[in-house]
Amino acid sequence: MEPQVRTLVDISGSRAALSGRADMILERALWAAEVFRRYDRDATMAIVDAVAATAHEHAGRYADWAVEETGFGVAAHKKIKNELTAHPLVDFYRDQDYVNSRIDESSKIVEIPRPAGVIMALTPSTNPIATINYKILISLMTRNAMVISPHPAACECSVDAAHKLAESAIAAGAPDGVIQIIEDPTIPLVEELMGSPKTSVTLATGGSAMVRSAYSSSNPAIGVGPGNAPVFVDSTADIDKAAQRIVESKSFDNSALCTNESVIITLTDVDSRLRHSFKQAKAYVCTEDDVDRLRRYLFHNRGFNIECIGRDAHWVAQECGIRVPDGTLVLLAPITQIGVEEPLSKEKLCPVLAYHVVKGRGQAIAQARAVLRIAGAGHSAAVHAMDEKVAIDYASAVEAYRVVVNAPCTQGAAGFQTGLPPTFTIGTGFFGRSSIGENIGPQHLLHWTKMAYNSDASEAFGNYYGLDAGFAGPLPEAPSDGVPGSNGYVGRSHSTSAEANDASSVTRDELRRMIAEELRAVLKH
Amino acid sequence: MSEAKLEFLDRSRAFWNPGKTQDWQDMGVDLVIDRREGYYLYDMDGQRLIDLHLNGGTYNLGHRNPELVEALKAGSERFDMGNHHFPALARTALAEALAACAPSPDMTYTAYGSGGGEAIDIAIKTARHATGKRKIVSIVKAYHGHTGLALKTGDDRFSKLFLSEDTVGEFVQVPFNDLNAMEDALRGRDVAAVIMETIPATYGFPMPHEGYLPSVKSLCERYDALYIADEVQTGLMRCGEMWACSKYGIEPDIMVTGKGIGGGMYPIACVLIAERCGGWLKEDGFGHISTGGGAELGCIVAMKTLEIVQRPEVRTMVRYISDFMRVGLENIMAEYPDFFIGIRQHGVVMGLEFNHEQGAKPVMKNLYNNGVWAIFSTLDPRVLQFKPGLLMTQADCEEVLRRVEIGIGLARDEVMGAQVYRRSA
Numbered sequence: 001m002e003p004q005v006r007t008l009v010d011i012s013g014s015r016a017a018l019s020g021r022a023d024m025i026l027e028r029a030l031w032a033a034e035v036f037r038r039y040d041r042d043a044t045m046a047i048v049d050a051v052a053a054t055a056h057e058h059a060g061r062y063a064d065w066a067v068e069e070t071g072f073g074v075a076a077h078k079k080i081k082n083e084l085t086a087h088p089l090v091d092f093y094r095d096q097d098y099v100n101s102r103i104d105e106s107s108k109i110v111e112i113p114r115p116a117g118v119i120m121a122l123t124p125s126t127n128p129i130a131t132i133n134y135k136i137l138i139s140l141m142t143r144n145a146m147v148i149s150p151h152p153a154a155c156e157c158s159v160d161a162a163h164k165l166a167e168s169a170i171a172a173g174a175p176d177g178v179i180q181i182i183e184d185p186t187i188p189l190v191e192e193l194m195g196s197p198k199t200s201v202t203l204a205t206g207g208s209a210m211v212r213s214a215y216s217s218s219n220p221a222i223g224v225g226p227g228n229a230p231v232f233v234d235s236t237a238d239i240d241k242a243a244q245r246i247v248e249s250k251s252f253d254n255s256a257l258c259t260n261e262s263v264i265i266t267l268t269d270v271d272s273r274l275r276h277s278f279k280q281a282k283a284y285v286c287t288e289d290d291v292d293r294l295r296r297y298l299f300h301n302r303g304f305n306i307e308c309i310g311r312d313a314h315w316v317a318q319e320c321g322i323r324v325p326d327g328t329l330v331l332l333a334p335i336t337q338i339g340v341e342e343p344l345s346k347e348k349l350c351p352v353l354a355y356h357v358v359k360g361r362g363q364a365i366a367q368a369r370a371v372l373r374i375a376g377a378g379h380s381a382a383v384h385a386m387d388e389k390v391a392i393d394y395a396s397a398v399e400a401y402r403v404v405v406n407a408p409c410t411q412g413a414a415g416f417q418t419g420l421p422p423t424f425t426i427g428t429g430f431f432g433r434s435s436i437g438e439n440i441g442p443q444h445l446l447h448w449t450k451m452a453y454n455s456d457a458s459e460a461f462g463n464y465y466g467l468d469a470g471f472a473g474p475l476p477e478a479p480s481d482g483v484p485g486s487n488g489y490v491g492r493s494h495s496t497s498a499e500a501n502d503a504s505s506v507t508r509d510e511l512r513r514m515i516a517e518e519l520r521a522v523l524k525h
Numbered sequence: 526m527s528e529a530k531l532e533f534l535d536r537s538r539a540f541w542n543p544g545k546t547q548d549w550q551d552m553g554v555d556l557v558i559d560r561r562e563g564y565y566l567y568d569m570d571g572q573r574l575i576d577l578h579l580n581g582g583t584y585n586l587g588h589r590n591p592e593l594v595e596a597l598k599a600g601s602e603r604f605d606m607g608n609h610h611f612p613a614l615a616r617t618a619l620a621e622a623l624a625a626c627a628p629s630p631d632m633t634y635t636a637y638g639s640g641g642g643e644a645i646d647i648a649i650k651t652a653r654h655a656t657g658k659r660k661i662v663s664i665v666k667a668y669h670g671h672t673g674l675a676l677k678t679g680d681d682r683f684s685k686l687f688l689s690e691d692t693v694g695e696f697v698q699v700p701f702n703d704l705n706a707m708e709d710a711l712r713g714r715d716v717a718a719v720i721m722e723t724i725p726a727t728y729g730f731p732m733p734h735e736g737y738l739p740s741v742k743s744l745c746e747r748y749d750a751l752y753i754a755d756e757v758q759t760g761l762m763r764c765g766e767m768w769a770c771s772k773y774g775i776e777p778d779i780m781v782t783g784k785g786i787g788g789g790m791y792p793i794a795c796v797l798i799a800e801r802c803g804g805w806l807k808e809d810g811f812g813h814i815s816t817g818g819g820a821e822l823g824c825i826v827a828m829k830t831l832e833i834v835q836r837p838e839v840r841t842m843v844r845y846i847s848d849f850m851r852v853g854l855e856n857i858m859a860e861y862p863d864f865f866i867g868i869r870q871h872g873v874v875m876g877l878e879f880n881h882e883q884g885a886k887p888v889m890k891n892l893y894n895n896g897v898w899a900i901f902s903t904l905d906p907r908v909l910q911f912k913p914g915l916l917m918t919q920a921d922c923e924e925v926l927r928r929v930e931i932g933i934g935l936a937r938d939e940v941m942g943a944q945v946y947r948r949s950a
Contacts, residue, residue, distance in 0.1 A: 003620075003621035003622070003624035003633075004621055005625050005832075006622075007828075008600075008614060008615055008825060008828070009596060009604075009825050010599075011592065011595045011599050014595050016594065017592055019591065020592040020833075024838040024842075025838060027916070027918055028838040030918070030919050031849075031919050034849075035845070176841045177838070177841050475848035475852055476851070476852065477844075478844075478847035478848045478851040478870055478872070479851075479870050479871070480764065480765065480871045481733075481869055481870055482732040482734055483772050484735055484736055484774060
């Protein structure tokens with residue numbers, strides 16, 4: 001009979017078990033971070049490149065898996081996102097150096113990069129793999145250890161992908177435990193992890209509740225709020241191009257990215273041309289009855305209908321009983337009001353685009369601000385206009401930290417068709433009750449120790465060129481004395497004693513005895 | 526020292542153990558452990574010590590590990606010690622958990638003692654029953670405990686005192702790492718078992734020479750003796766694997782685990798027995814009776830201990846702790862090469878060797894004064910037992926090294942004179 005391991009007394013739900021488990025995961029990560037910070041830039045980038053290659057190689061497989069597991073989005077689009085968050089992401093930051101010191105002679109300051117340590121990462125169900133790729137890579141670039149808590153709805157593909165990337169990191173020389181993922185994320189465990197003194201910072205991408213919880217954890221957090229991008233199409237815009245870009249953007253991955261356009265705002269005299277262009281671009285313009293059906297379906301009595309997230313336009317139309325032409329990519333829903341009275345002015349996360357006509361530019365800005373008051377503060381907005389004054393008036397009025405101009409908002413705000421840094425974590429800044437208003441990148445995962453010289457001209461600045469911060473690399477493996485095949489300790493990776501290395505015929509013990517004798521002789525005098 | 530502690534030590538001398546109480550005072554260690562938590566001990570006068578003694582791995586997982594405390598509390602809602610005569614849920618469950626991680630697939634049975642000594646006695650009795658022979662071979666300076674049979678395998682310091690040494694030649698001792706002596710002892714084919722601590726702890730962790738342990742096992746096979754692995758101090762991941770003997774390629778016939786298996790929360794010791802050696806369990810299952818052995822609450826704690834030590838995080842941490850400590854100790858050794866002359870290491874089992882026949886005692890005292898508690902090896906006081914816990918944090922490891930560097934420097938000056946020679950500044 002085979003032995004079975006059973007649990008007679010189950011304490012798994014207890015506070016002790018929870019914190020014991022969290023503590024062990026984080027301590028392992030702390031050890032990894034402690035060793036990782038000894039790596040030089042070449043060793044670090046070799047790991048980053050190896051992981052990026054693995055992420056690229058498996059982009060398609062995990063895109064399919066994510067769609068299958070979550071039901072969200074379009075596999076082909078997810079593959080693109082998974083690929084963008086591999087090599088292109090790394091290449092974007094390739095010229096940045098987060099490992100070596102920076103020397104500023106004019107201000108007589110040397111800056112030494114100091115990794116955060118252990119980063120707790122929450123990843124969403126809408127973009128599970130792209131977010132994992134992105135977070136792991138920016139964490140590795142900065143020599144941090146990461147613990148990932150995946151969204152339960154995307155748990156299986158996330159766990160598999162993170163393990164795959166971790167294996168590749170270890171194979172490339174990263175310290176064991178540098179990437180960990182929680183296989184059974186529960187709210188109490190995640191809260192325990194976020195609140196532990198061993199967590200340096202939580203990088204929270206996900207629902208508002210989780211993000212606010214990260215901020216309440218008592219630890220530093222970089223959280224992102226929801227999006228709800230208002231898009232102003234001005235009379236000076238290239239209307240056809242604007243419509244095409246918006247449809248392309250809105251249908252990308254079925255709006256599963258939080259940077260997707262939510263409400264189109266345009267002017268009375270643009271209205272008919274824009275509707276026409278939208279139809280050309282394969283958007284279906286809903287009737288009043290269609291809009292009623294959409295509203296009832298997306299925002300039922302119990303709140304937002306999460307069933308629709310990342311579904312395509314046909315699927316949504318069918319659920320609502322709306323007949324749409326074949327090839328329809330987006331459902332355009334004209335609405336007459338913006339605000340609490342109109343649920344369609346909220347974030348929708350599916351290819352349903354609210355459409356609102358205003359009398360003038362001033363009203364357009366007021367309505368765009370209103371859209372962001374409902375949700376999405378600090379997140380993204382877009383404007384289509386050739387007149388710079390229109391664009392800057394809009395951008396300086398709306399409470400968003402990225403305003404995409406004449407480009408698809410979904411990709412543009414996330415840095416994929418604009419010059420913004422590519423990201424899967426959009427900092428929503430002070431407007432969005434977050435600490436950072438930029439697209440989150442590796443620069444947010446470390447701080448710099450600044451050596452500051454006396455500014456008095458009589459005190460010369462030192463020469464720090466060629467001095468590194470002491471990159472000792474991985475820890476040499478401790479011996480298992482006497483185990484067959486273990487050849488004793490070859491350690492002392494740094495400050496290696498020359499004698500021990502050169503005198504290969506003399507054992508260390510003999511050497512020590514010789515040194516000891518020599519010293520005793522010296523000390524007698 | 527506080528008035529309260531002085532008075533307490535008097536009481537300890539009067540009512541508990543005058544010799545032991547006084548010996549510590551003489552060695553400069555006036556420790557009276559009061560509070561304890563994780564790897565910290567607090568003296569009754571408030572001094573904090575980082576515990577690197579861990580009572581031979583008893584506190585592997587830290588003092589009062591919260592998960593073990595919880596398991597014990599929750600266990601006591603349903604179990605007590607249990608009735609040792611009857612089939613018992615917890616005893617069988619632990620036996621199965623042990624069989625599932627045993628160093629040899631044919632180790633099906635577990636017999637229980639209330640402590641390591643009793644378990645050693647059970648192991649020896651089992652070997653004698655299985656082989657029909659009486660002789661037991663152990664190594665010189667072996668230490669397996671203080672009960673009737675275990676005592677006879679060890680150094681006569683502890684047996685002669687009580688007129689309890691072997692007088693009929695049933696217990697033979699041979700030098701460690703000496704295969705010829707071992708073969709001589711076994712050649713007569715009258716030996717029931719060789720009992721071997723995988724790394725002799727109380728003897729200061731001398732490391733087995735490469736090939737020594739597997740050769741001993743082969744000799745046992747050649748001369749029809751059983752191999753009893755004493756894994757009380759080396760087991761439970763301390764050497765980076767569940768059982769150290771596995772690292773040396775040994776599949777023992779009988780194995781003893783104790784100390785750490787009870788997590789420092791409930792004393793228990795276990796004897797794992799290969800099916801073919803467990804004949805007495807069938808012939809007369811009442812052959813060894815122990816009311817406290819395998820107490821069910823102890824079994825509950827032990828199962829939790831086994832679950833914790835087998836987590837993947839623990840494996841990683843043991844490696845980090847071993848590697849990190851080694852680098853740090855090598856640096857300290859380079860600083861005091863005339864005094865600190867060797868490191869014996871397998872995982873977090875370490876012995877620090879000093880260039881003086883009692884060298885580990887002043888080191889122990891100076892570490893104590895610097896907030897670290899590590900004990901010298903009773904049977905080789907040149908060596909300090911240096912035994913970080915499996916879950917020691919990076920911060921605490923760094924803290925230990927900082928204090929050890931200072932403590933060893935002070936001890937060196939005490940032993941070798943104050944002229945400090947520092948090779949690497």
